[in-house]
Amino acid sequence: MGRNIETLDQHLLKVREGSRRFENAFQSVSRMILEKGFDKVQVNGNVTYDFHIFREGKKHLIGMYDEITSLVSFVDDGAKGGPARELAFVLVGEPGNGKTFFVDALCTKYIEFISKTENQRLTFRFKGLKELGDQYGNIEVIESQTYEDPMVLAMNLAGHNIDANKEWLIEKGFNETQIENFFLDYRPLGACSDYILNDIRQHNDGNLDMMLRHIEIVPIPLSPTRGVLVGKYAPKDKITAKSSDLLGEEDLKRMLKIADANNPYLYNVKKGALARVAGGGIHFSDEIFKNKRDLVLVYLSVIQNRTIELDGYKWPMDTLIIATSNNAEYGDFQSLETEAPVIDRTLIVNMAHNTNHELQNQLTRYALGSRKRSTFGNEPLHIDPNLIRALSKGVTLTRLPSSDNLSRVDMMQLAAGQQAGEKSMKALREFIDTLSLNSDVRLRFGQSGLGHRDLERVILYGMKSSATHESRCFSAEIGFDGLKRIIIDSVQDNNERNKFLTDIKVAKELYRKEVLESIFDAYMNQPDAIKKEVKNYINMIVGIGQDNVKSDKMWQYKDPVTGEDNHLKIDESFINSVEERMGHKSKEEKEAFRSTMRKLYGQKLLTDRNYDFMDQMSLVKAVTEVRLRSDIHGAGSLIGALSNRTNEENEQLYNRMIDTMVNKLGYCPSCAEKTIEYYLRPEDD
Incomplete structure (x- = not known):
């Protein structure tokens, strides 16, 4: 037997000894996060939490304290059997505020986590199918299409007789407490696994130990580029959208090989994005409400039932479903009363732009990139030491709403946890709480303003400027020119454009103060x-x-x-x-x-x-x-x-x-x- 291939008995022994776990996707993600620890922090006058795992690595998440805490609370609830297991976690906000970056970072961490031996995800495959007769044609081996956990197979080995399955596990050395814990997360096998196992059971006259000859335990092939265990589904327009993109469909090649028209293996559910993450993975639906209505309704069924269903056949899923949406698409979808059931099956987290100018310095460094810059003539290009702070304060100020009680600068300092003279954090907290009562999310704190992609366009503006290349330096003044250019070119609303230009003027006044300090x-x-x-x-x-x-x-x-x-x-x-x-x-x-x-x-x-x-x-x-x-x-x-x-x-x-x-x-x-x-x-x- 190959190095990575085991018998079910070998797998059960490792689970019994504790070197392997049986846990669902929520439990895995929750453990991944909480094992790294966290700190208490204050953000805008409120206590929240900073989870260490998201601050690791060169390009880690910056800020996002409330959003990360909401996610951790969500997965922890699901891990403990709460209602989150039948919901999707959806980040809603303005373009360029880091929603996709957030989910991509989570998925990257999860890939790293499950690539470690002790966290490895395993599944099973059936072999020796030719022994069963000619109903499978020349197919010798069939792998679980939804990458089901071997413990799910063990809990169904004796069929749908729960007591018989428990008795068999007791024979394998598990105690009653362990078995009861396993069955808290019991789910039936997917349609094709159940069908094939039944054929094997009949062939072996119900002898469970003989049936094990046809079962191999193998690692799930971890491949984000193939959408296995971590998969991203981009929105499709009305022309290209098909439910088979998510669920799979009948497979012509299998129809030519398999004689039994009732065999669910005729359906290739792995053609769909969901089956590939159904074995304890994360499904990321980017811009979920941009999909046409039919696909969103498919999501409704999948989210609530955690099941792939095709023509009455069902494949249970063990999947954490995360999605994003821009405010505009979510608002349009929300206005359709007929779509209320979809929204009811989601936990909506309104994600604001970063409003902490100190943290924005790090995000601006991300936008500038880590590699050394050079001119068209390949001469070293210098970055003005004031540029990052100037751009950071500029974009941050555009994200702060106007207030009668707090000046732009006072609000910016308080939002960064800094002192603002005699102004208190309480004043900012009250202002944020008042804005949060707006039914229009875009009027709330940090929900409008220049986003990260706008900042990237500002940097592109500076990098193409002849002044930058002639001086061999990207100066703060060129950065301010870029901010103005992007605002004038891309902000359509007159009132918003005028506010942003005023914000840049304030940022330039702050830059003048820094110049004064440098001169001194x-x-x-x-x-x-x-x-x-x-x-x-x-x-x-x-x-x-x-x-x-x-x-x-x-x-x-x-x-x-x-x-x-x-x-x-x-x-x-x-x-x-x-x-x-x-x-x-x-x-x-x-x-x-x-x-x-x-x-x-x-x-x-x-x-x-x-x-x-x-x-x-x-x-x-x-x-x-x-x-x-x-x-x-x-x-x-x-x-x-x-x-x-x-x-x-x-x-x-x-x-x-x-x-x-x-x-x-x-x-x-x-x-x-x-x-x-x-x-x-x-x-x-």
């Missing part, structure tokens, strides 16, 4: 100069009321991160200047802001000692502007010096800053020059 760092010849100044401001307002501040305003304190003793001179003029830059004029306003920052400082000491306050955009901008004015004797003089390089001193300053930007801040000569030019412009176009 370059002038100070330190990569994190502005970060140190922000930290100094925070330490000053913490120390200003301390008892151990000396008369010369020197304050000695212990650094909470390093534990070292530090000395800091409290500069009240600097503190006041920063706060006035932020618009806090009165003593009460200043003290209120300081209290907020001190409270945040205390909170972060407990949760994140490395927190640097750089997400406090207004504070960072104010500190930068004040330091530029005081350290460089007026920002105007720096602008003048960089603009007018006719004298040697100004030229040396310019060259030194370019050198710092190139060698310490990640710029190339081209984008360093462009960044300084952008700083010198009084305002954006």
Whole structure:
């Protein structure tokens, strides 16, 4: 017998000893996920869970916390025999928000999981069929068409007499508890397996041990490209759609070989997508509601009954069914009252765009690709260090709805779990909850905006730009041009287009703040100069009321991160200047802001000692502007010096800053020059 071929007895022994499992698709997927563990996280003010398996690998899932948690809850419910076993899991959302990426990632993980020996999926085949007579022609071996588990065969070996099958398993060494657990997941054999087994039973006069001579246990051939165990079914239009694409059909070649017209093996169900995943697999129906009505009704029967049915013959399925749909197609389908039964058999999960700009940085890196870029002339192409953040904030802002109580920037920061001055996460949570009451899903939080495919088009725009190739650098400004171009070309609704263009303007204002920080760092010849100044401001307002501040305003304190003793001179003029830059004029306003920052400082000491306050955009901008004015004797003089390089001193300053930007801040000569030019412009176009 071949190395990968076993007898049923050998298989049963391994199951009895625990080196093999009998579990359904829901149990396998649930175990795959939960064995890797999870963490509790807060997203938009709510506690949810981060499952480790989806964060593994080079191109893992980013964000999607609620959607992943919904999936895990769904498969866990199905694994425990809950109603999910008779439902399909359907992700509904706007194009380009990661629905297909999500399901593909799950399928890839499942392939990796079941390719391990301890998780391997097995099935059976019947051999020696010529011994039964000529009813099978010259067919010697027939494999289970739906890749049924060997334990399903074992629970049906004695026919439909459940007690007789249990007695036989007891003879094979299983205890009553094991057997009862097996029969919790009992299902009959598929039509052709049952028919062939009955022929074998009659040939052997019902002797179960003699019947085993005709049974081999083999691994299911794991092949995603053939749709085995993991299969994706794309939507078909009205012309090409056929139910046989899902269910299979009668096979002409088999009709010529098999004499008995009642033999269900005349039907080749493996021609259909469902049979190939029926042995503990995942069926992925992409854009399910784009299919014509007849196919959707086929899905209704399959989802509810977990059965392939052809002309009265039935093949039970052990399959996790996952589907996706765009909002538009789902809305159209939902409006047809006659289709309510289909929707009743699905768990709809509304999937939003990513609204966390920090996580979006990683998604933007995905869109840029991992390979090094080059020009048409094969020269290395540099990526502006501000490009990823600029594009990420740009697309994220388009996904955030307008609010009367939260500014665009405050909402963006809160959605990323950052502090937004005095604005609280509670305000964002209440806003999201209010939007969730809209019957139109597209009006809910994160349901509109530029998607990942739009972002990819922005990158293609930048990569074809002559400015990119001539400068050998993909700059942030070219990225903004691409965002505008995509919005103007592809967004049809006038109100939506105007909102998106306004969002890009806000993103460009944030980019200007980052440019200002780079200029200060370059002038100070330190990569994190502005970060140190922000930290100094925070330490000053913490120390200003301390008892151990000396008369010369020197304050000695212990650094909470390093534990070292530090000395800091409290500069009240600097503190006041920063706060006035932020618009806090009165003593009460200043003290209120300081209290907020001190409270945040205390909170972060407990949760994140490395927190640097750089997400406090207004504070960072104010500190930068004040330091530029005081350290460089007026920002105007720096602008003048960089603009007018006719004298040697100004030229040396310019060259030194370019050198710092190139060698310490990640710029190339081209984008360093462009960044300084952008700083010198009084305002954006």
